[in-house]
Amino acid sequence: MDFRDNPEEAAFRKDVQTFISAEYKKDDDGGTVSAAQAASAGGPDALKRYNDWIKKLAKKGWVAPAWPTEYGGAGLSVMQQFVFNEELALARAPRPGGIGITMAGPTIIVYGTDEQKKQHLSGMLQGEVWCQGFSEPGSGSDLASLQTKAEKDGDDYIVNGQKIWITGAQYAERMILLARTDPEAPKHKGISYFLLDMKTPGVTVKPLVNMAGTSGFNEVFFDNVRVPRKDLLGEENRGWYVGTTTLDFERSSIGTSIAQGQSVENLVLWVQEHRRGTLPETAKMVLAERSIEAETARLMSYRVISLQNRGQVPNHEASAVKIYAGELNQRIANTAMNIMGLPGLLTRGEKGSANDRHAPNKGRFGRVYLQSVASTIAGGTSEINRGIIATRGLGLPRG
Numbered sequence: 001m002d003f004r005d006n007p008e009e010a011a012f013r014k015d016v017q018t019f020i021s022a023e024y025k026k027d028d029d030g031g032t033v034s035a036a037q038a039a040s041a042g043g044p045d046a047l048k049r050y051n052d053w054i055k056k057l058a059k060k061g062w063v064a065p066a067w068p069t070e071y072g073g074a075g076l077s078v079m080q081q082f083v084f085n086e087e088l089a090l091a092r093a094p095r096p097g098g099i100g101i102t103m104a105g106p107t108i109i110v111y112g113t114d115e116q117k118k119q120h121l122s123g124m125l126q127g128e129v130w131c132q133g134f135s136e137p138g139s140g141s142d143l144a145s146l147q148t149k150a151e152k153d154g155d156d157y158i159v160n161g162q163k164i165w166i167t168g169a170q171y172a173e174r175m176i177l178l179a180r181t182d183p184e185a186p187k188h189k190g191i192s193y194f195l196l197d198m199k200t201p202g203v204t205v206k207p208l209v210n211m212a213g214t215s216g217f218n219e220v221f222f223d224n225v226r227v228p229r230k231d232l233l234g235e236e237n238r239g240w241y242v243g244t245t246t247l248d249f250e251r252s253s254i255g256t257s258i259a260q261g262q263s264v265e266n267l268v269l270w271v272q273e274h275r276r277g278t279l280p281e282t283a284k285m286v287l288a289e290r291s292i293e294a295e296t297a298r299l300m301s302y303r304v305i306s307l308q309n310r311g312q313v314p315n316h317e318a319s320a321v322k323i324y325a326g327e328l329n330q331r332i333a334n335t336a337m338n339i340m341g342l343p344g345l346l347t348r349g350e351k352g353s354a355n356d357r358h359a360p361n362k363g364r365f366g367r368v369y370l371q372s373v374a375s376t377i378a379g380g381t382s383e384i385n386r387g388i389i390a391t392r393g394l395g396l397p398r399g
């Protein structure tokens, strides 16, 4: 593996750096990867800052940099896209993202009809918010067991059932929805994939409050929701295979590993300012360990991207990165709490409030501590990913 840029990548990196230093006004939104995330973390002001920045990126075709130019992307190679995300993460600038750009759009490009592409892709580039309606109360890791039904009725389907943990559903205009269209078929073969309009009568969204006190995800209920046939993506009963394409697009981790390195840096700066001369030797060793781990996570992302760049599909390699980065998030947050003590738990409150004045490092670590619990669950749990490494990576028998 060659870690250096080739001349073309180096020139592109320079372009991105020049653009960021000319156009990006530093603020506290670093690491935001979607409009829904910006709104949930920082409210309307953060959402406005996010949207202003995205408009600037749009002028360069960099909202969906990896999409082909004919669909409004910049047609970047896998490696250029990696460089682009890496530079945005290094500058702590929000990255364009969300379910539409990163998952629904690329799946529509692969499976969509011309009309579906025309109807949906440009909306996503202009900020239309999408959500992913896959998980159900009884179907997360075993997604193919999902029970939400879509029954044929003339030219439409009637959807009944429930989804859960749906990130950003309260802001979403559309949902990529998996529902069962043939209850008699083996479980992977009776599922279809829909592009649901969230304003359709019968759709109810109920936000769930997580332990960090924010409503990142939601329950979504369907009561006789009528979905026209034109909103079926791919063939009826072949939705499982369309869905796995969507999940393939979910992986990408360079932003995460750079943010982790920056978290460790922030913690070290805080220690230098507040605990100089009072930090036990053991805590210094732990900080050194976290710094090595953040660098390891970065190099592991390079491995996945190198495979993609050679046209290969990362499989157990992507699972290894997901486990490592997810668990590292939690170790960094725990280290911060141990070093900062009780004030570390403070998240930033209203401007000028006691929380705001006393929260170390603008409350970042308090927030990360609460939110990092989800990082070993969302997008595939660590146990499921360990299973993939065991069977597909190490060739161990199933069961």
Ligand SMILES: Cc1cc2nc3c(=O)[nH]c(=O)nc-3n(C[C@H](O)[C@H](O)[C@H](O)COP(=O)(O)OP(=O)(O)OC[C@H]3O[C@@H](n4cnc5c(N)ncnc54)[C@H](O)[C@@H]3O)c2cc1C
Pocket: 131, 132, 133, 134, 135, 136, 137, 138, 139, 140, 141, 142, 164, 165, 166, 167, 168, 216, 217, 374, 377, 378, 379, 380, 381, 382, 383, 384, 387
């Ligand atoms: C922050 C967050 C955001 C999310 N956003 C979305 C979203 O936008 N859209 C969406 O559709 N879903 C979303 N999810 C749901 C997520 O995909 C599921 O939580 C995840 O797939 C796990 O499913 P589950 O919660 O049903 O747990 P379960 O599958 O019930 O698992 C429970 C426990 O059993 C273990 N387990 C299960 N099966 C096995 C096995 N075969 N071997 C070993 N251990 C096993 C799991 O590892 C876990 O520890 C989100 C989740 C979180 C935390």
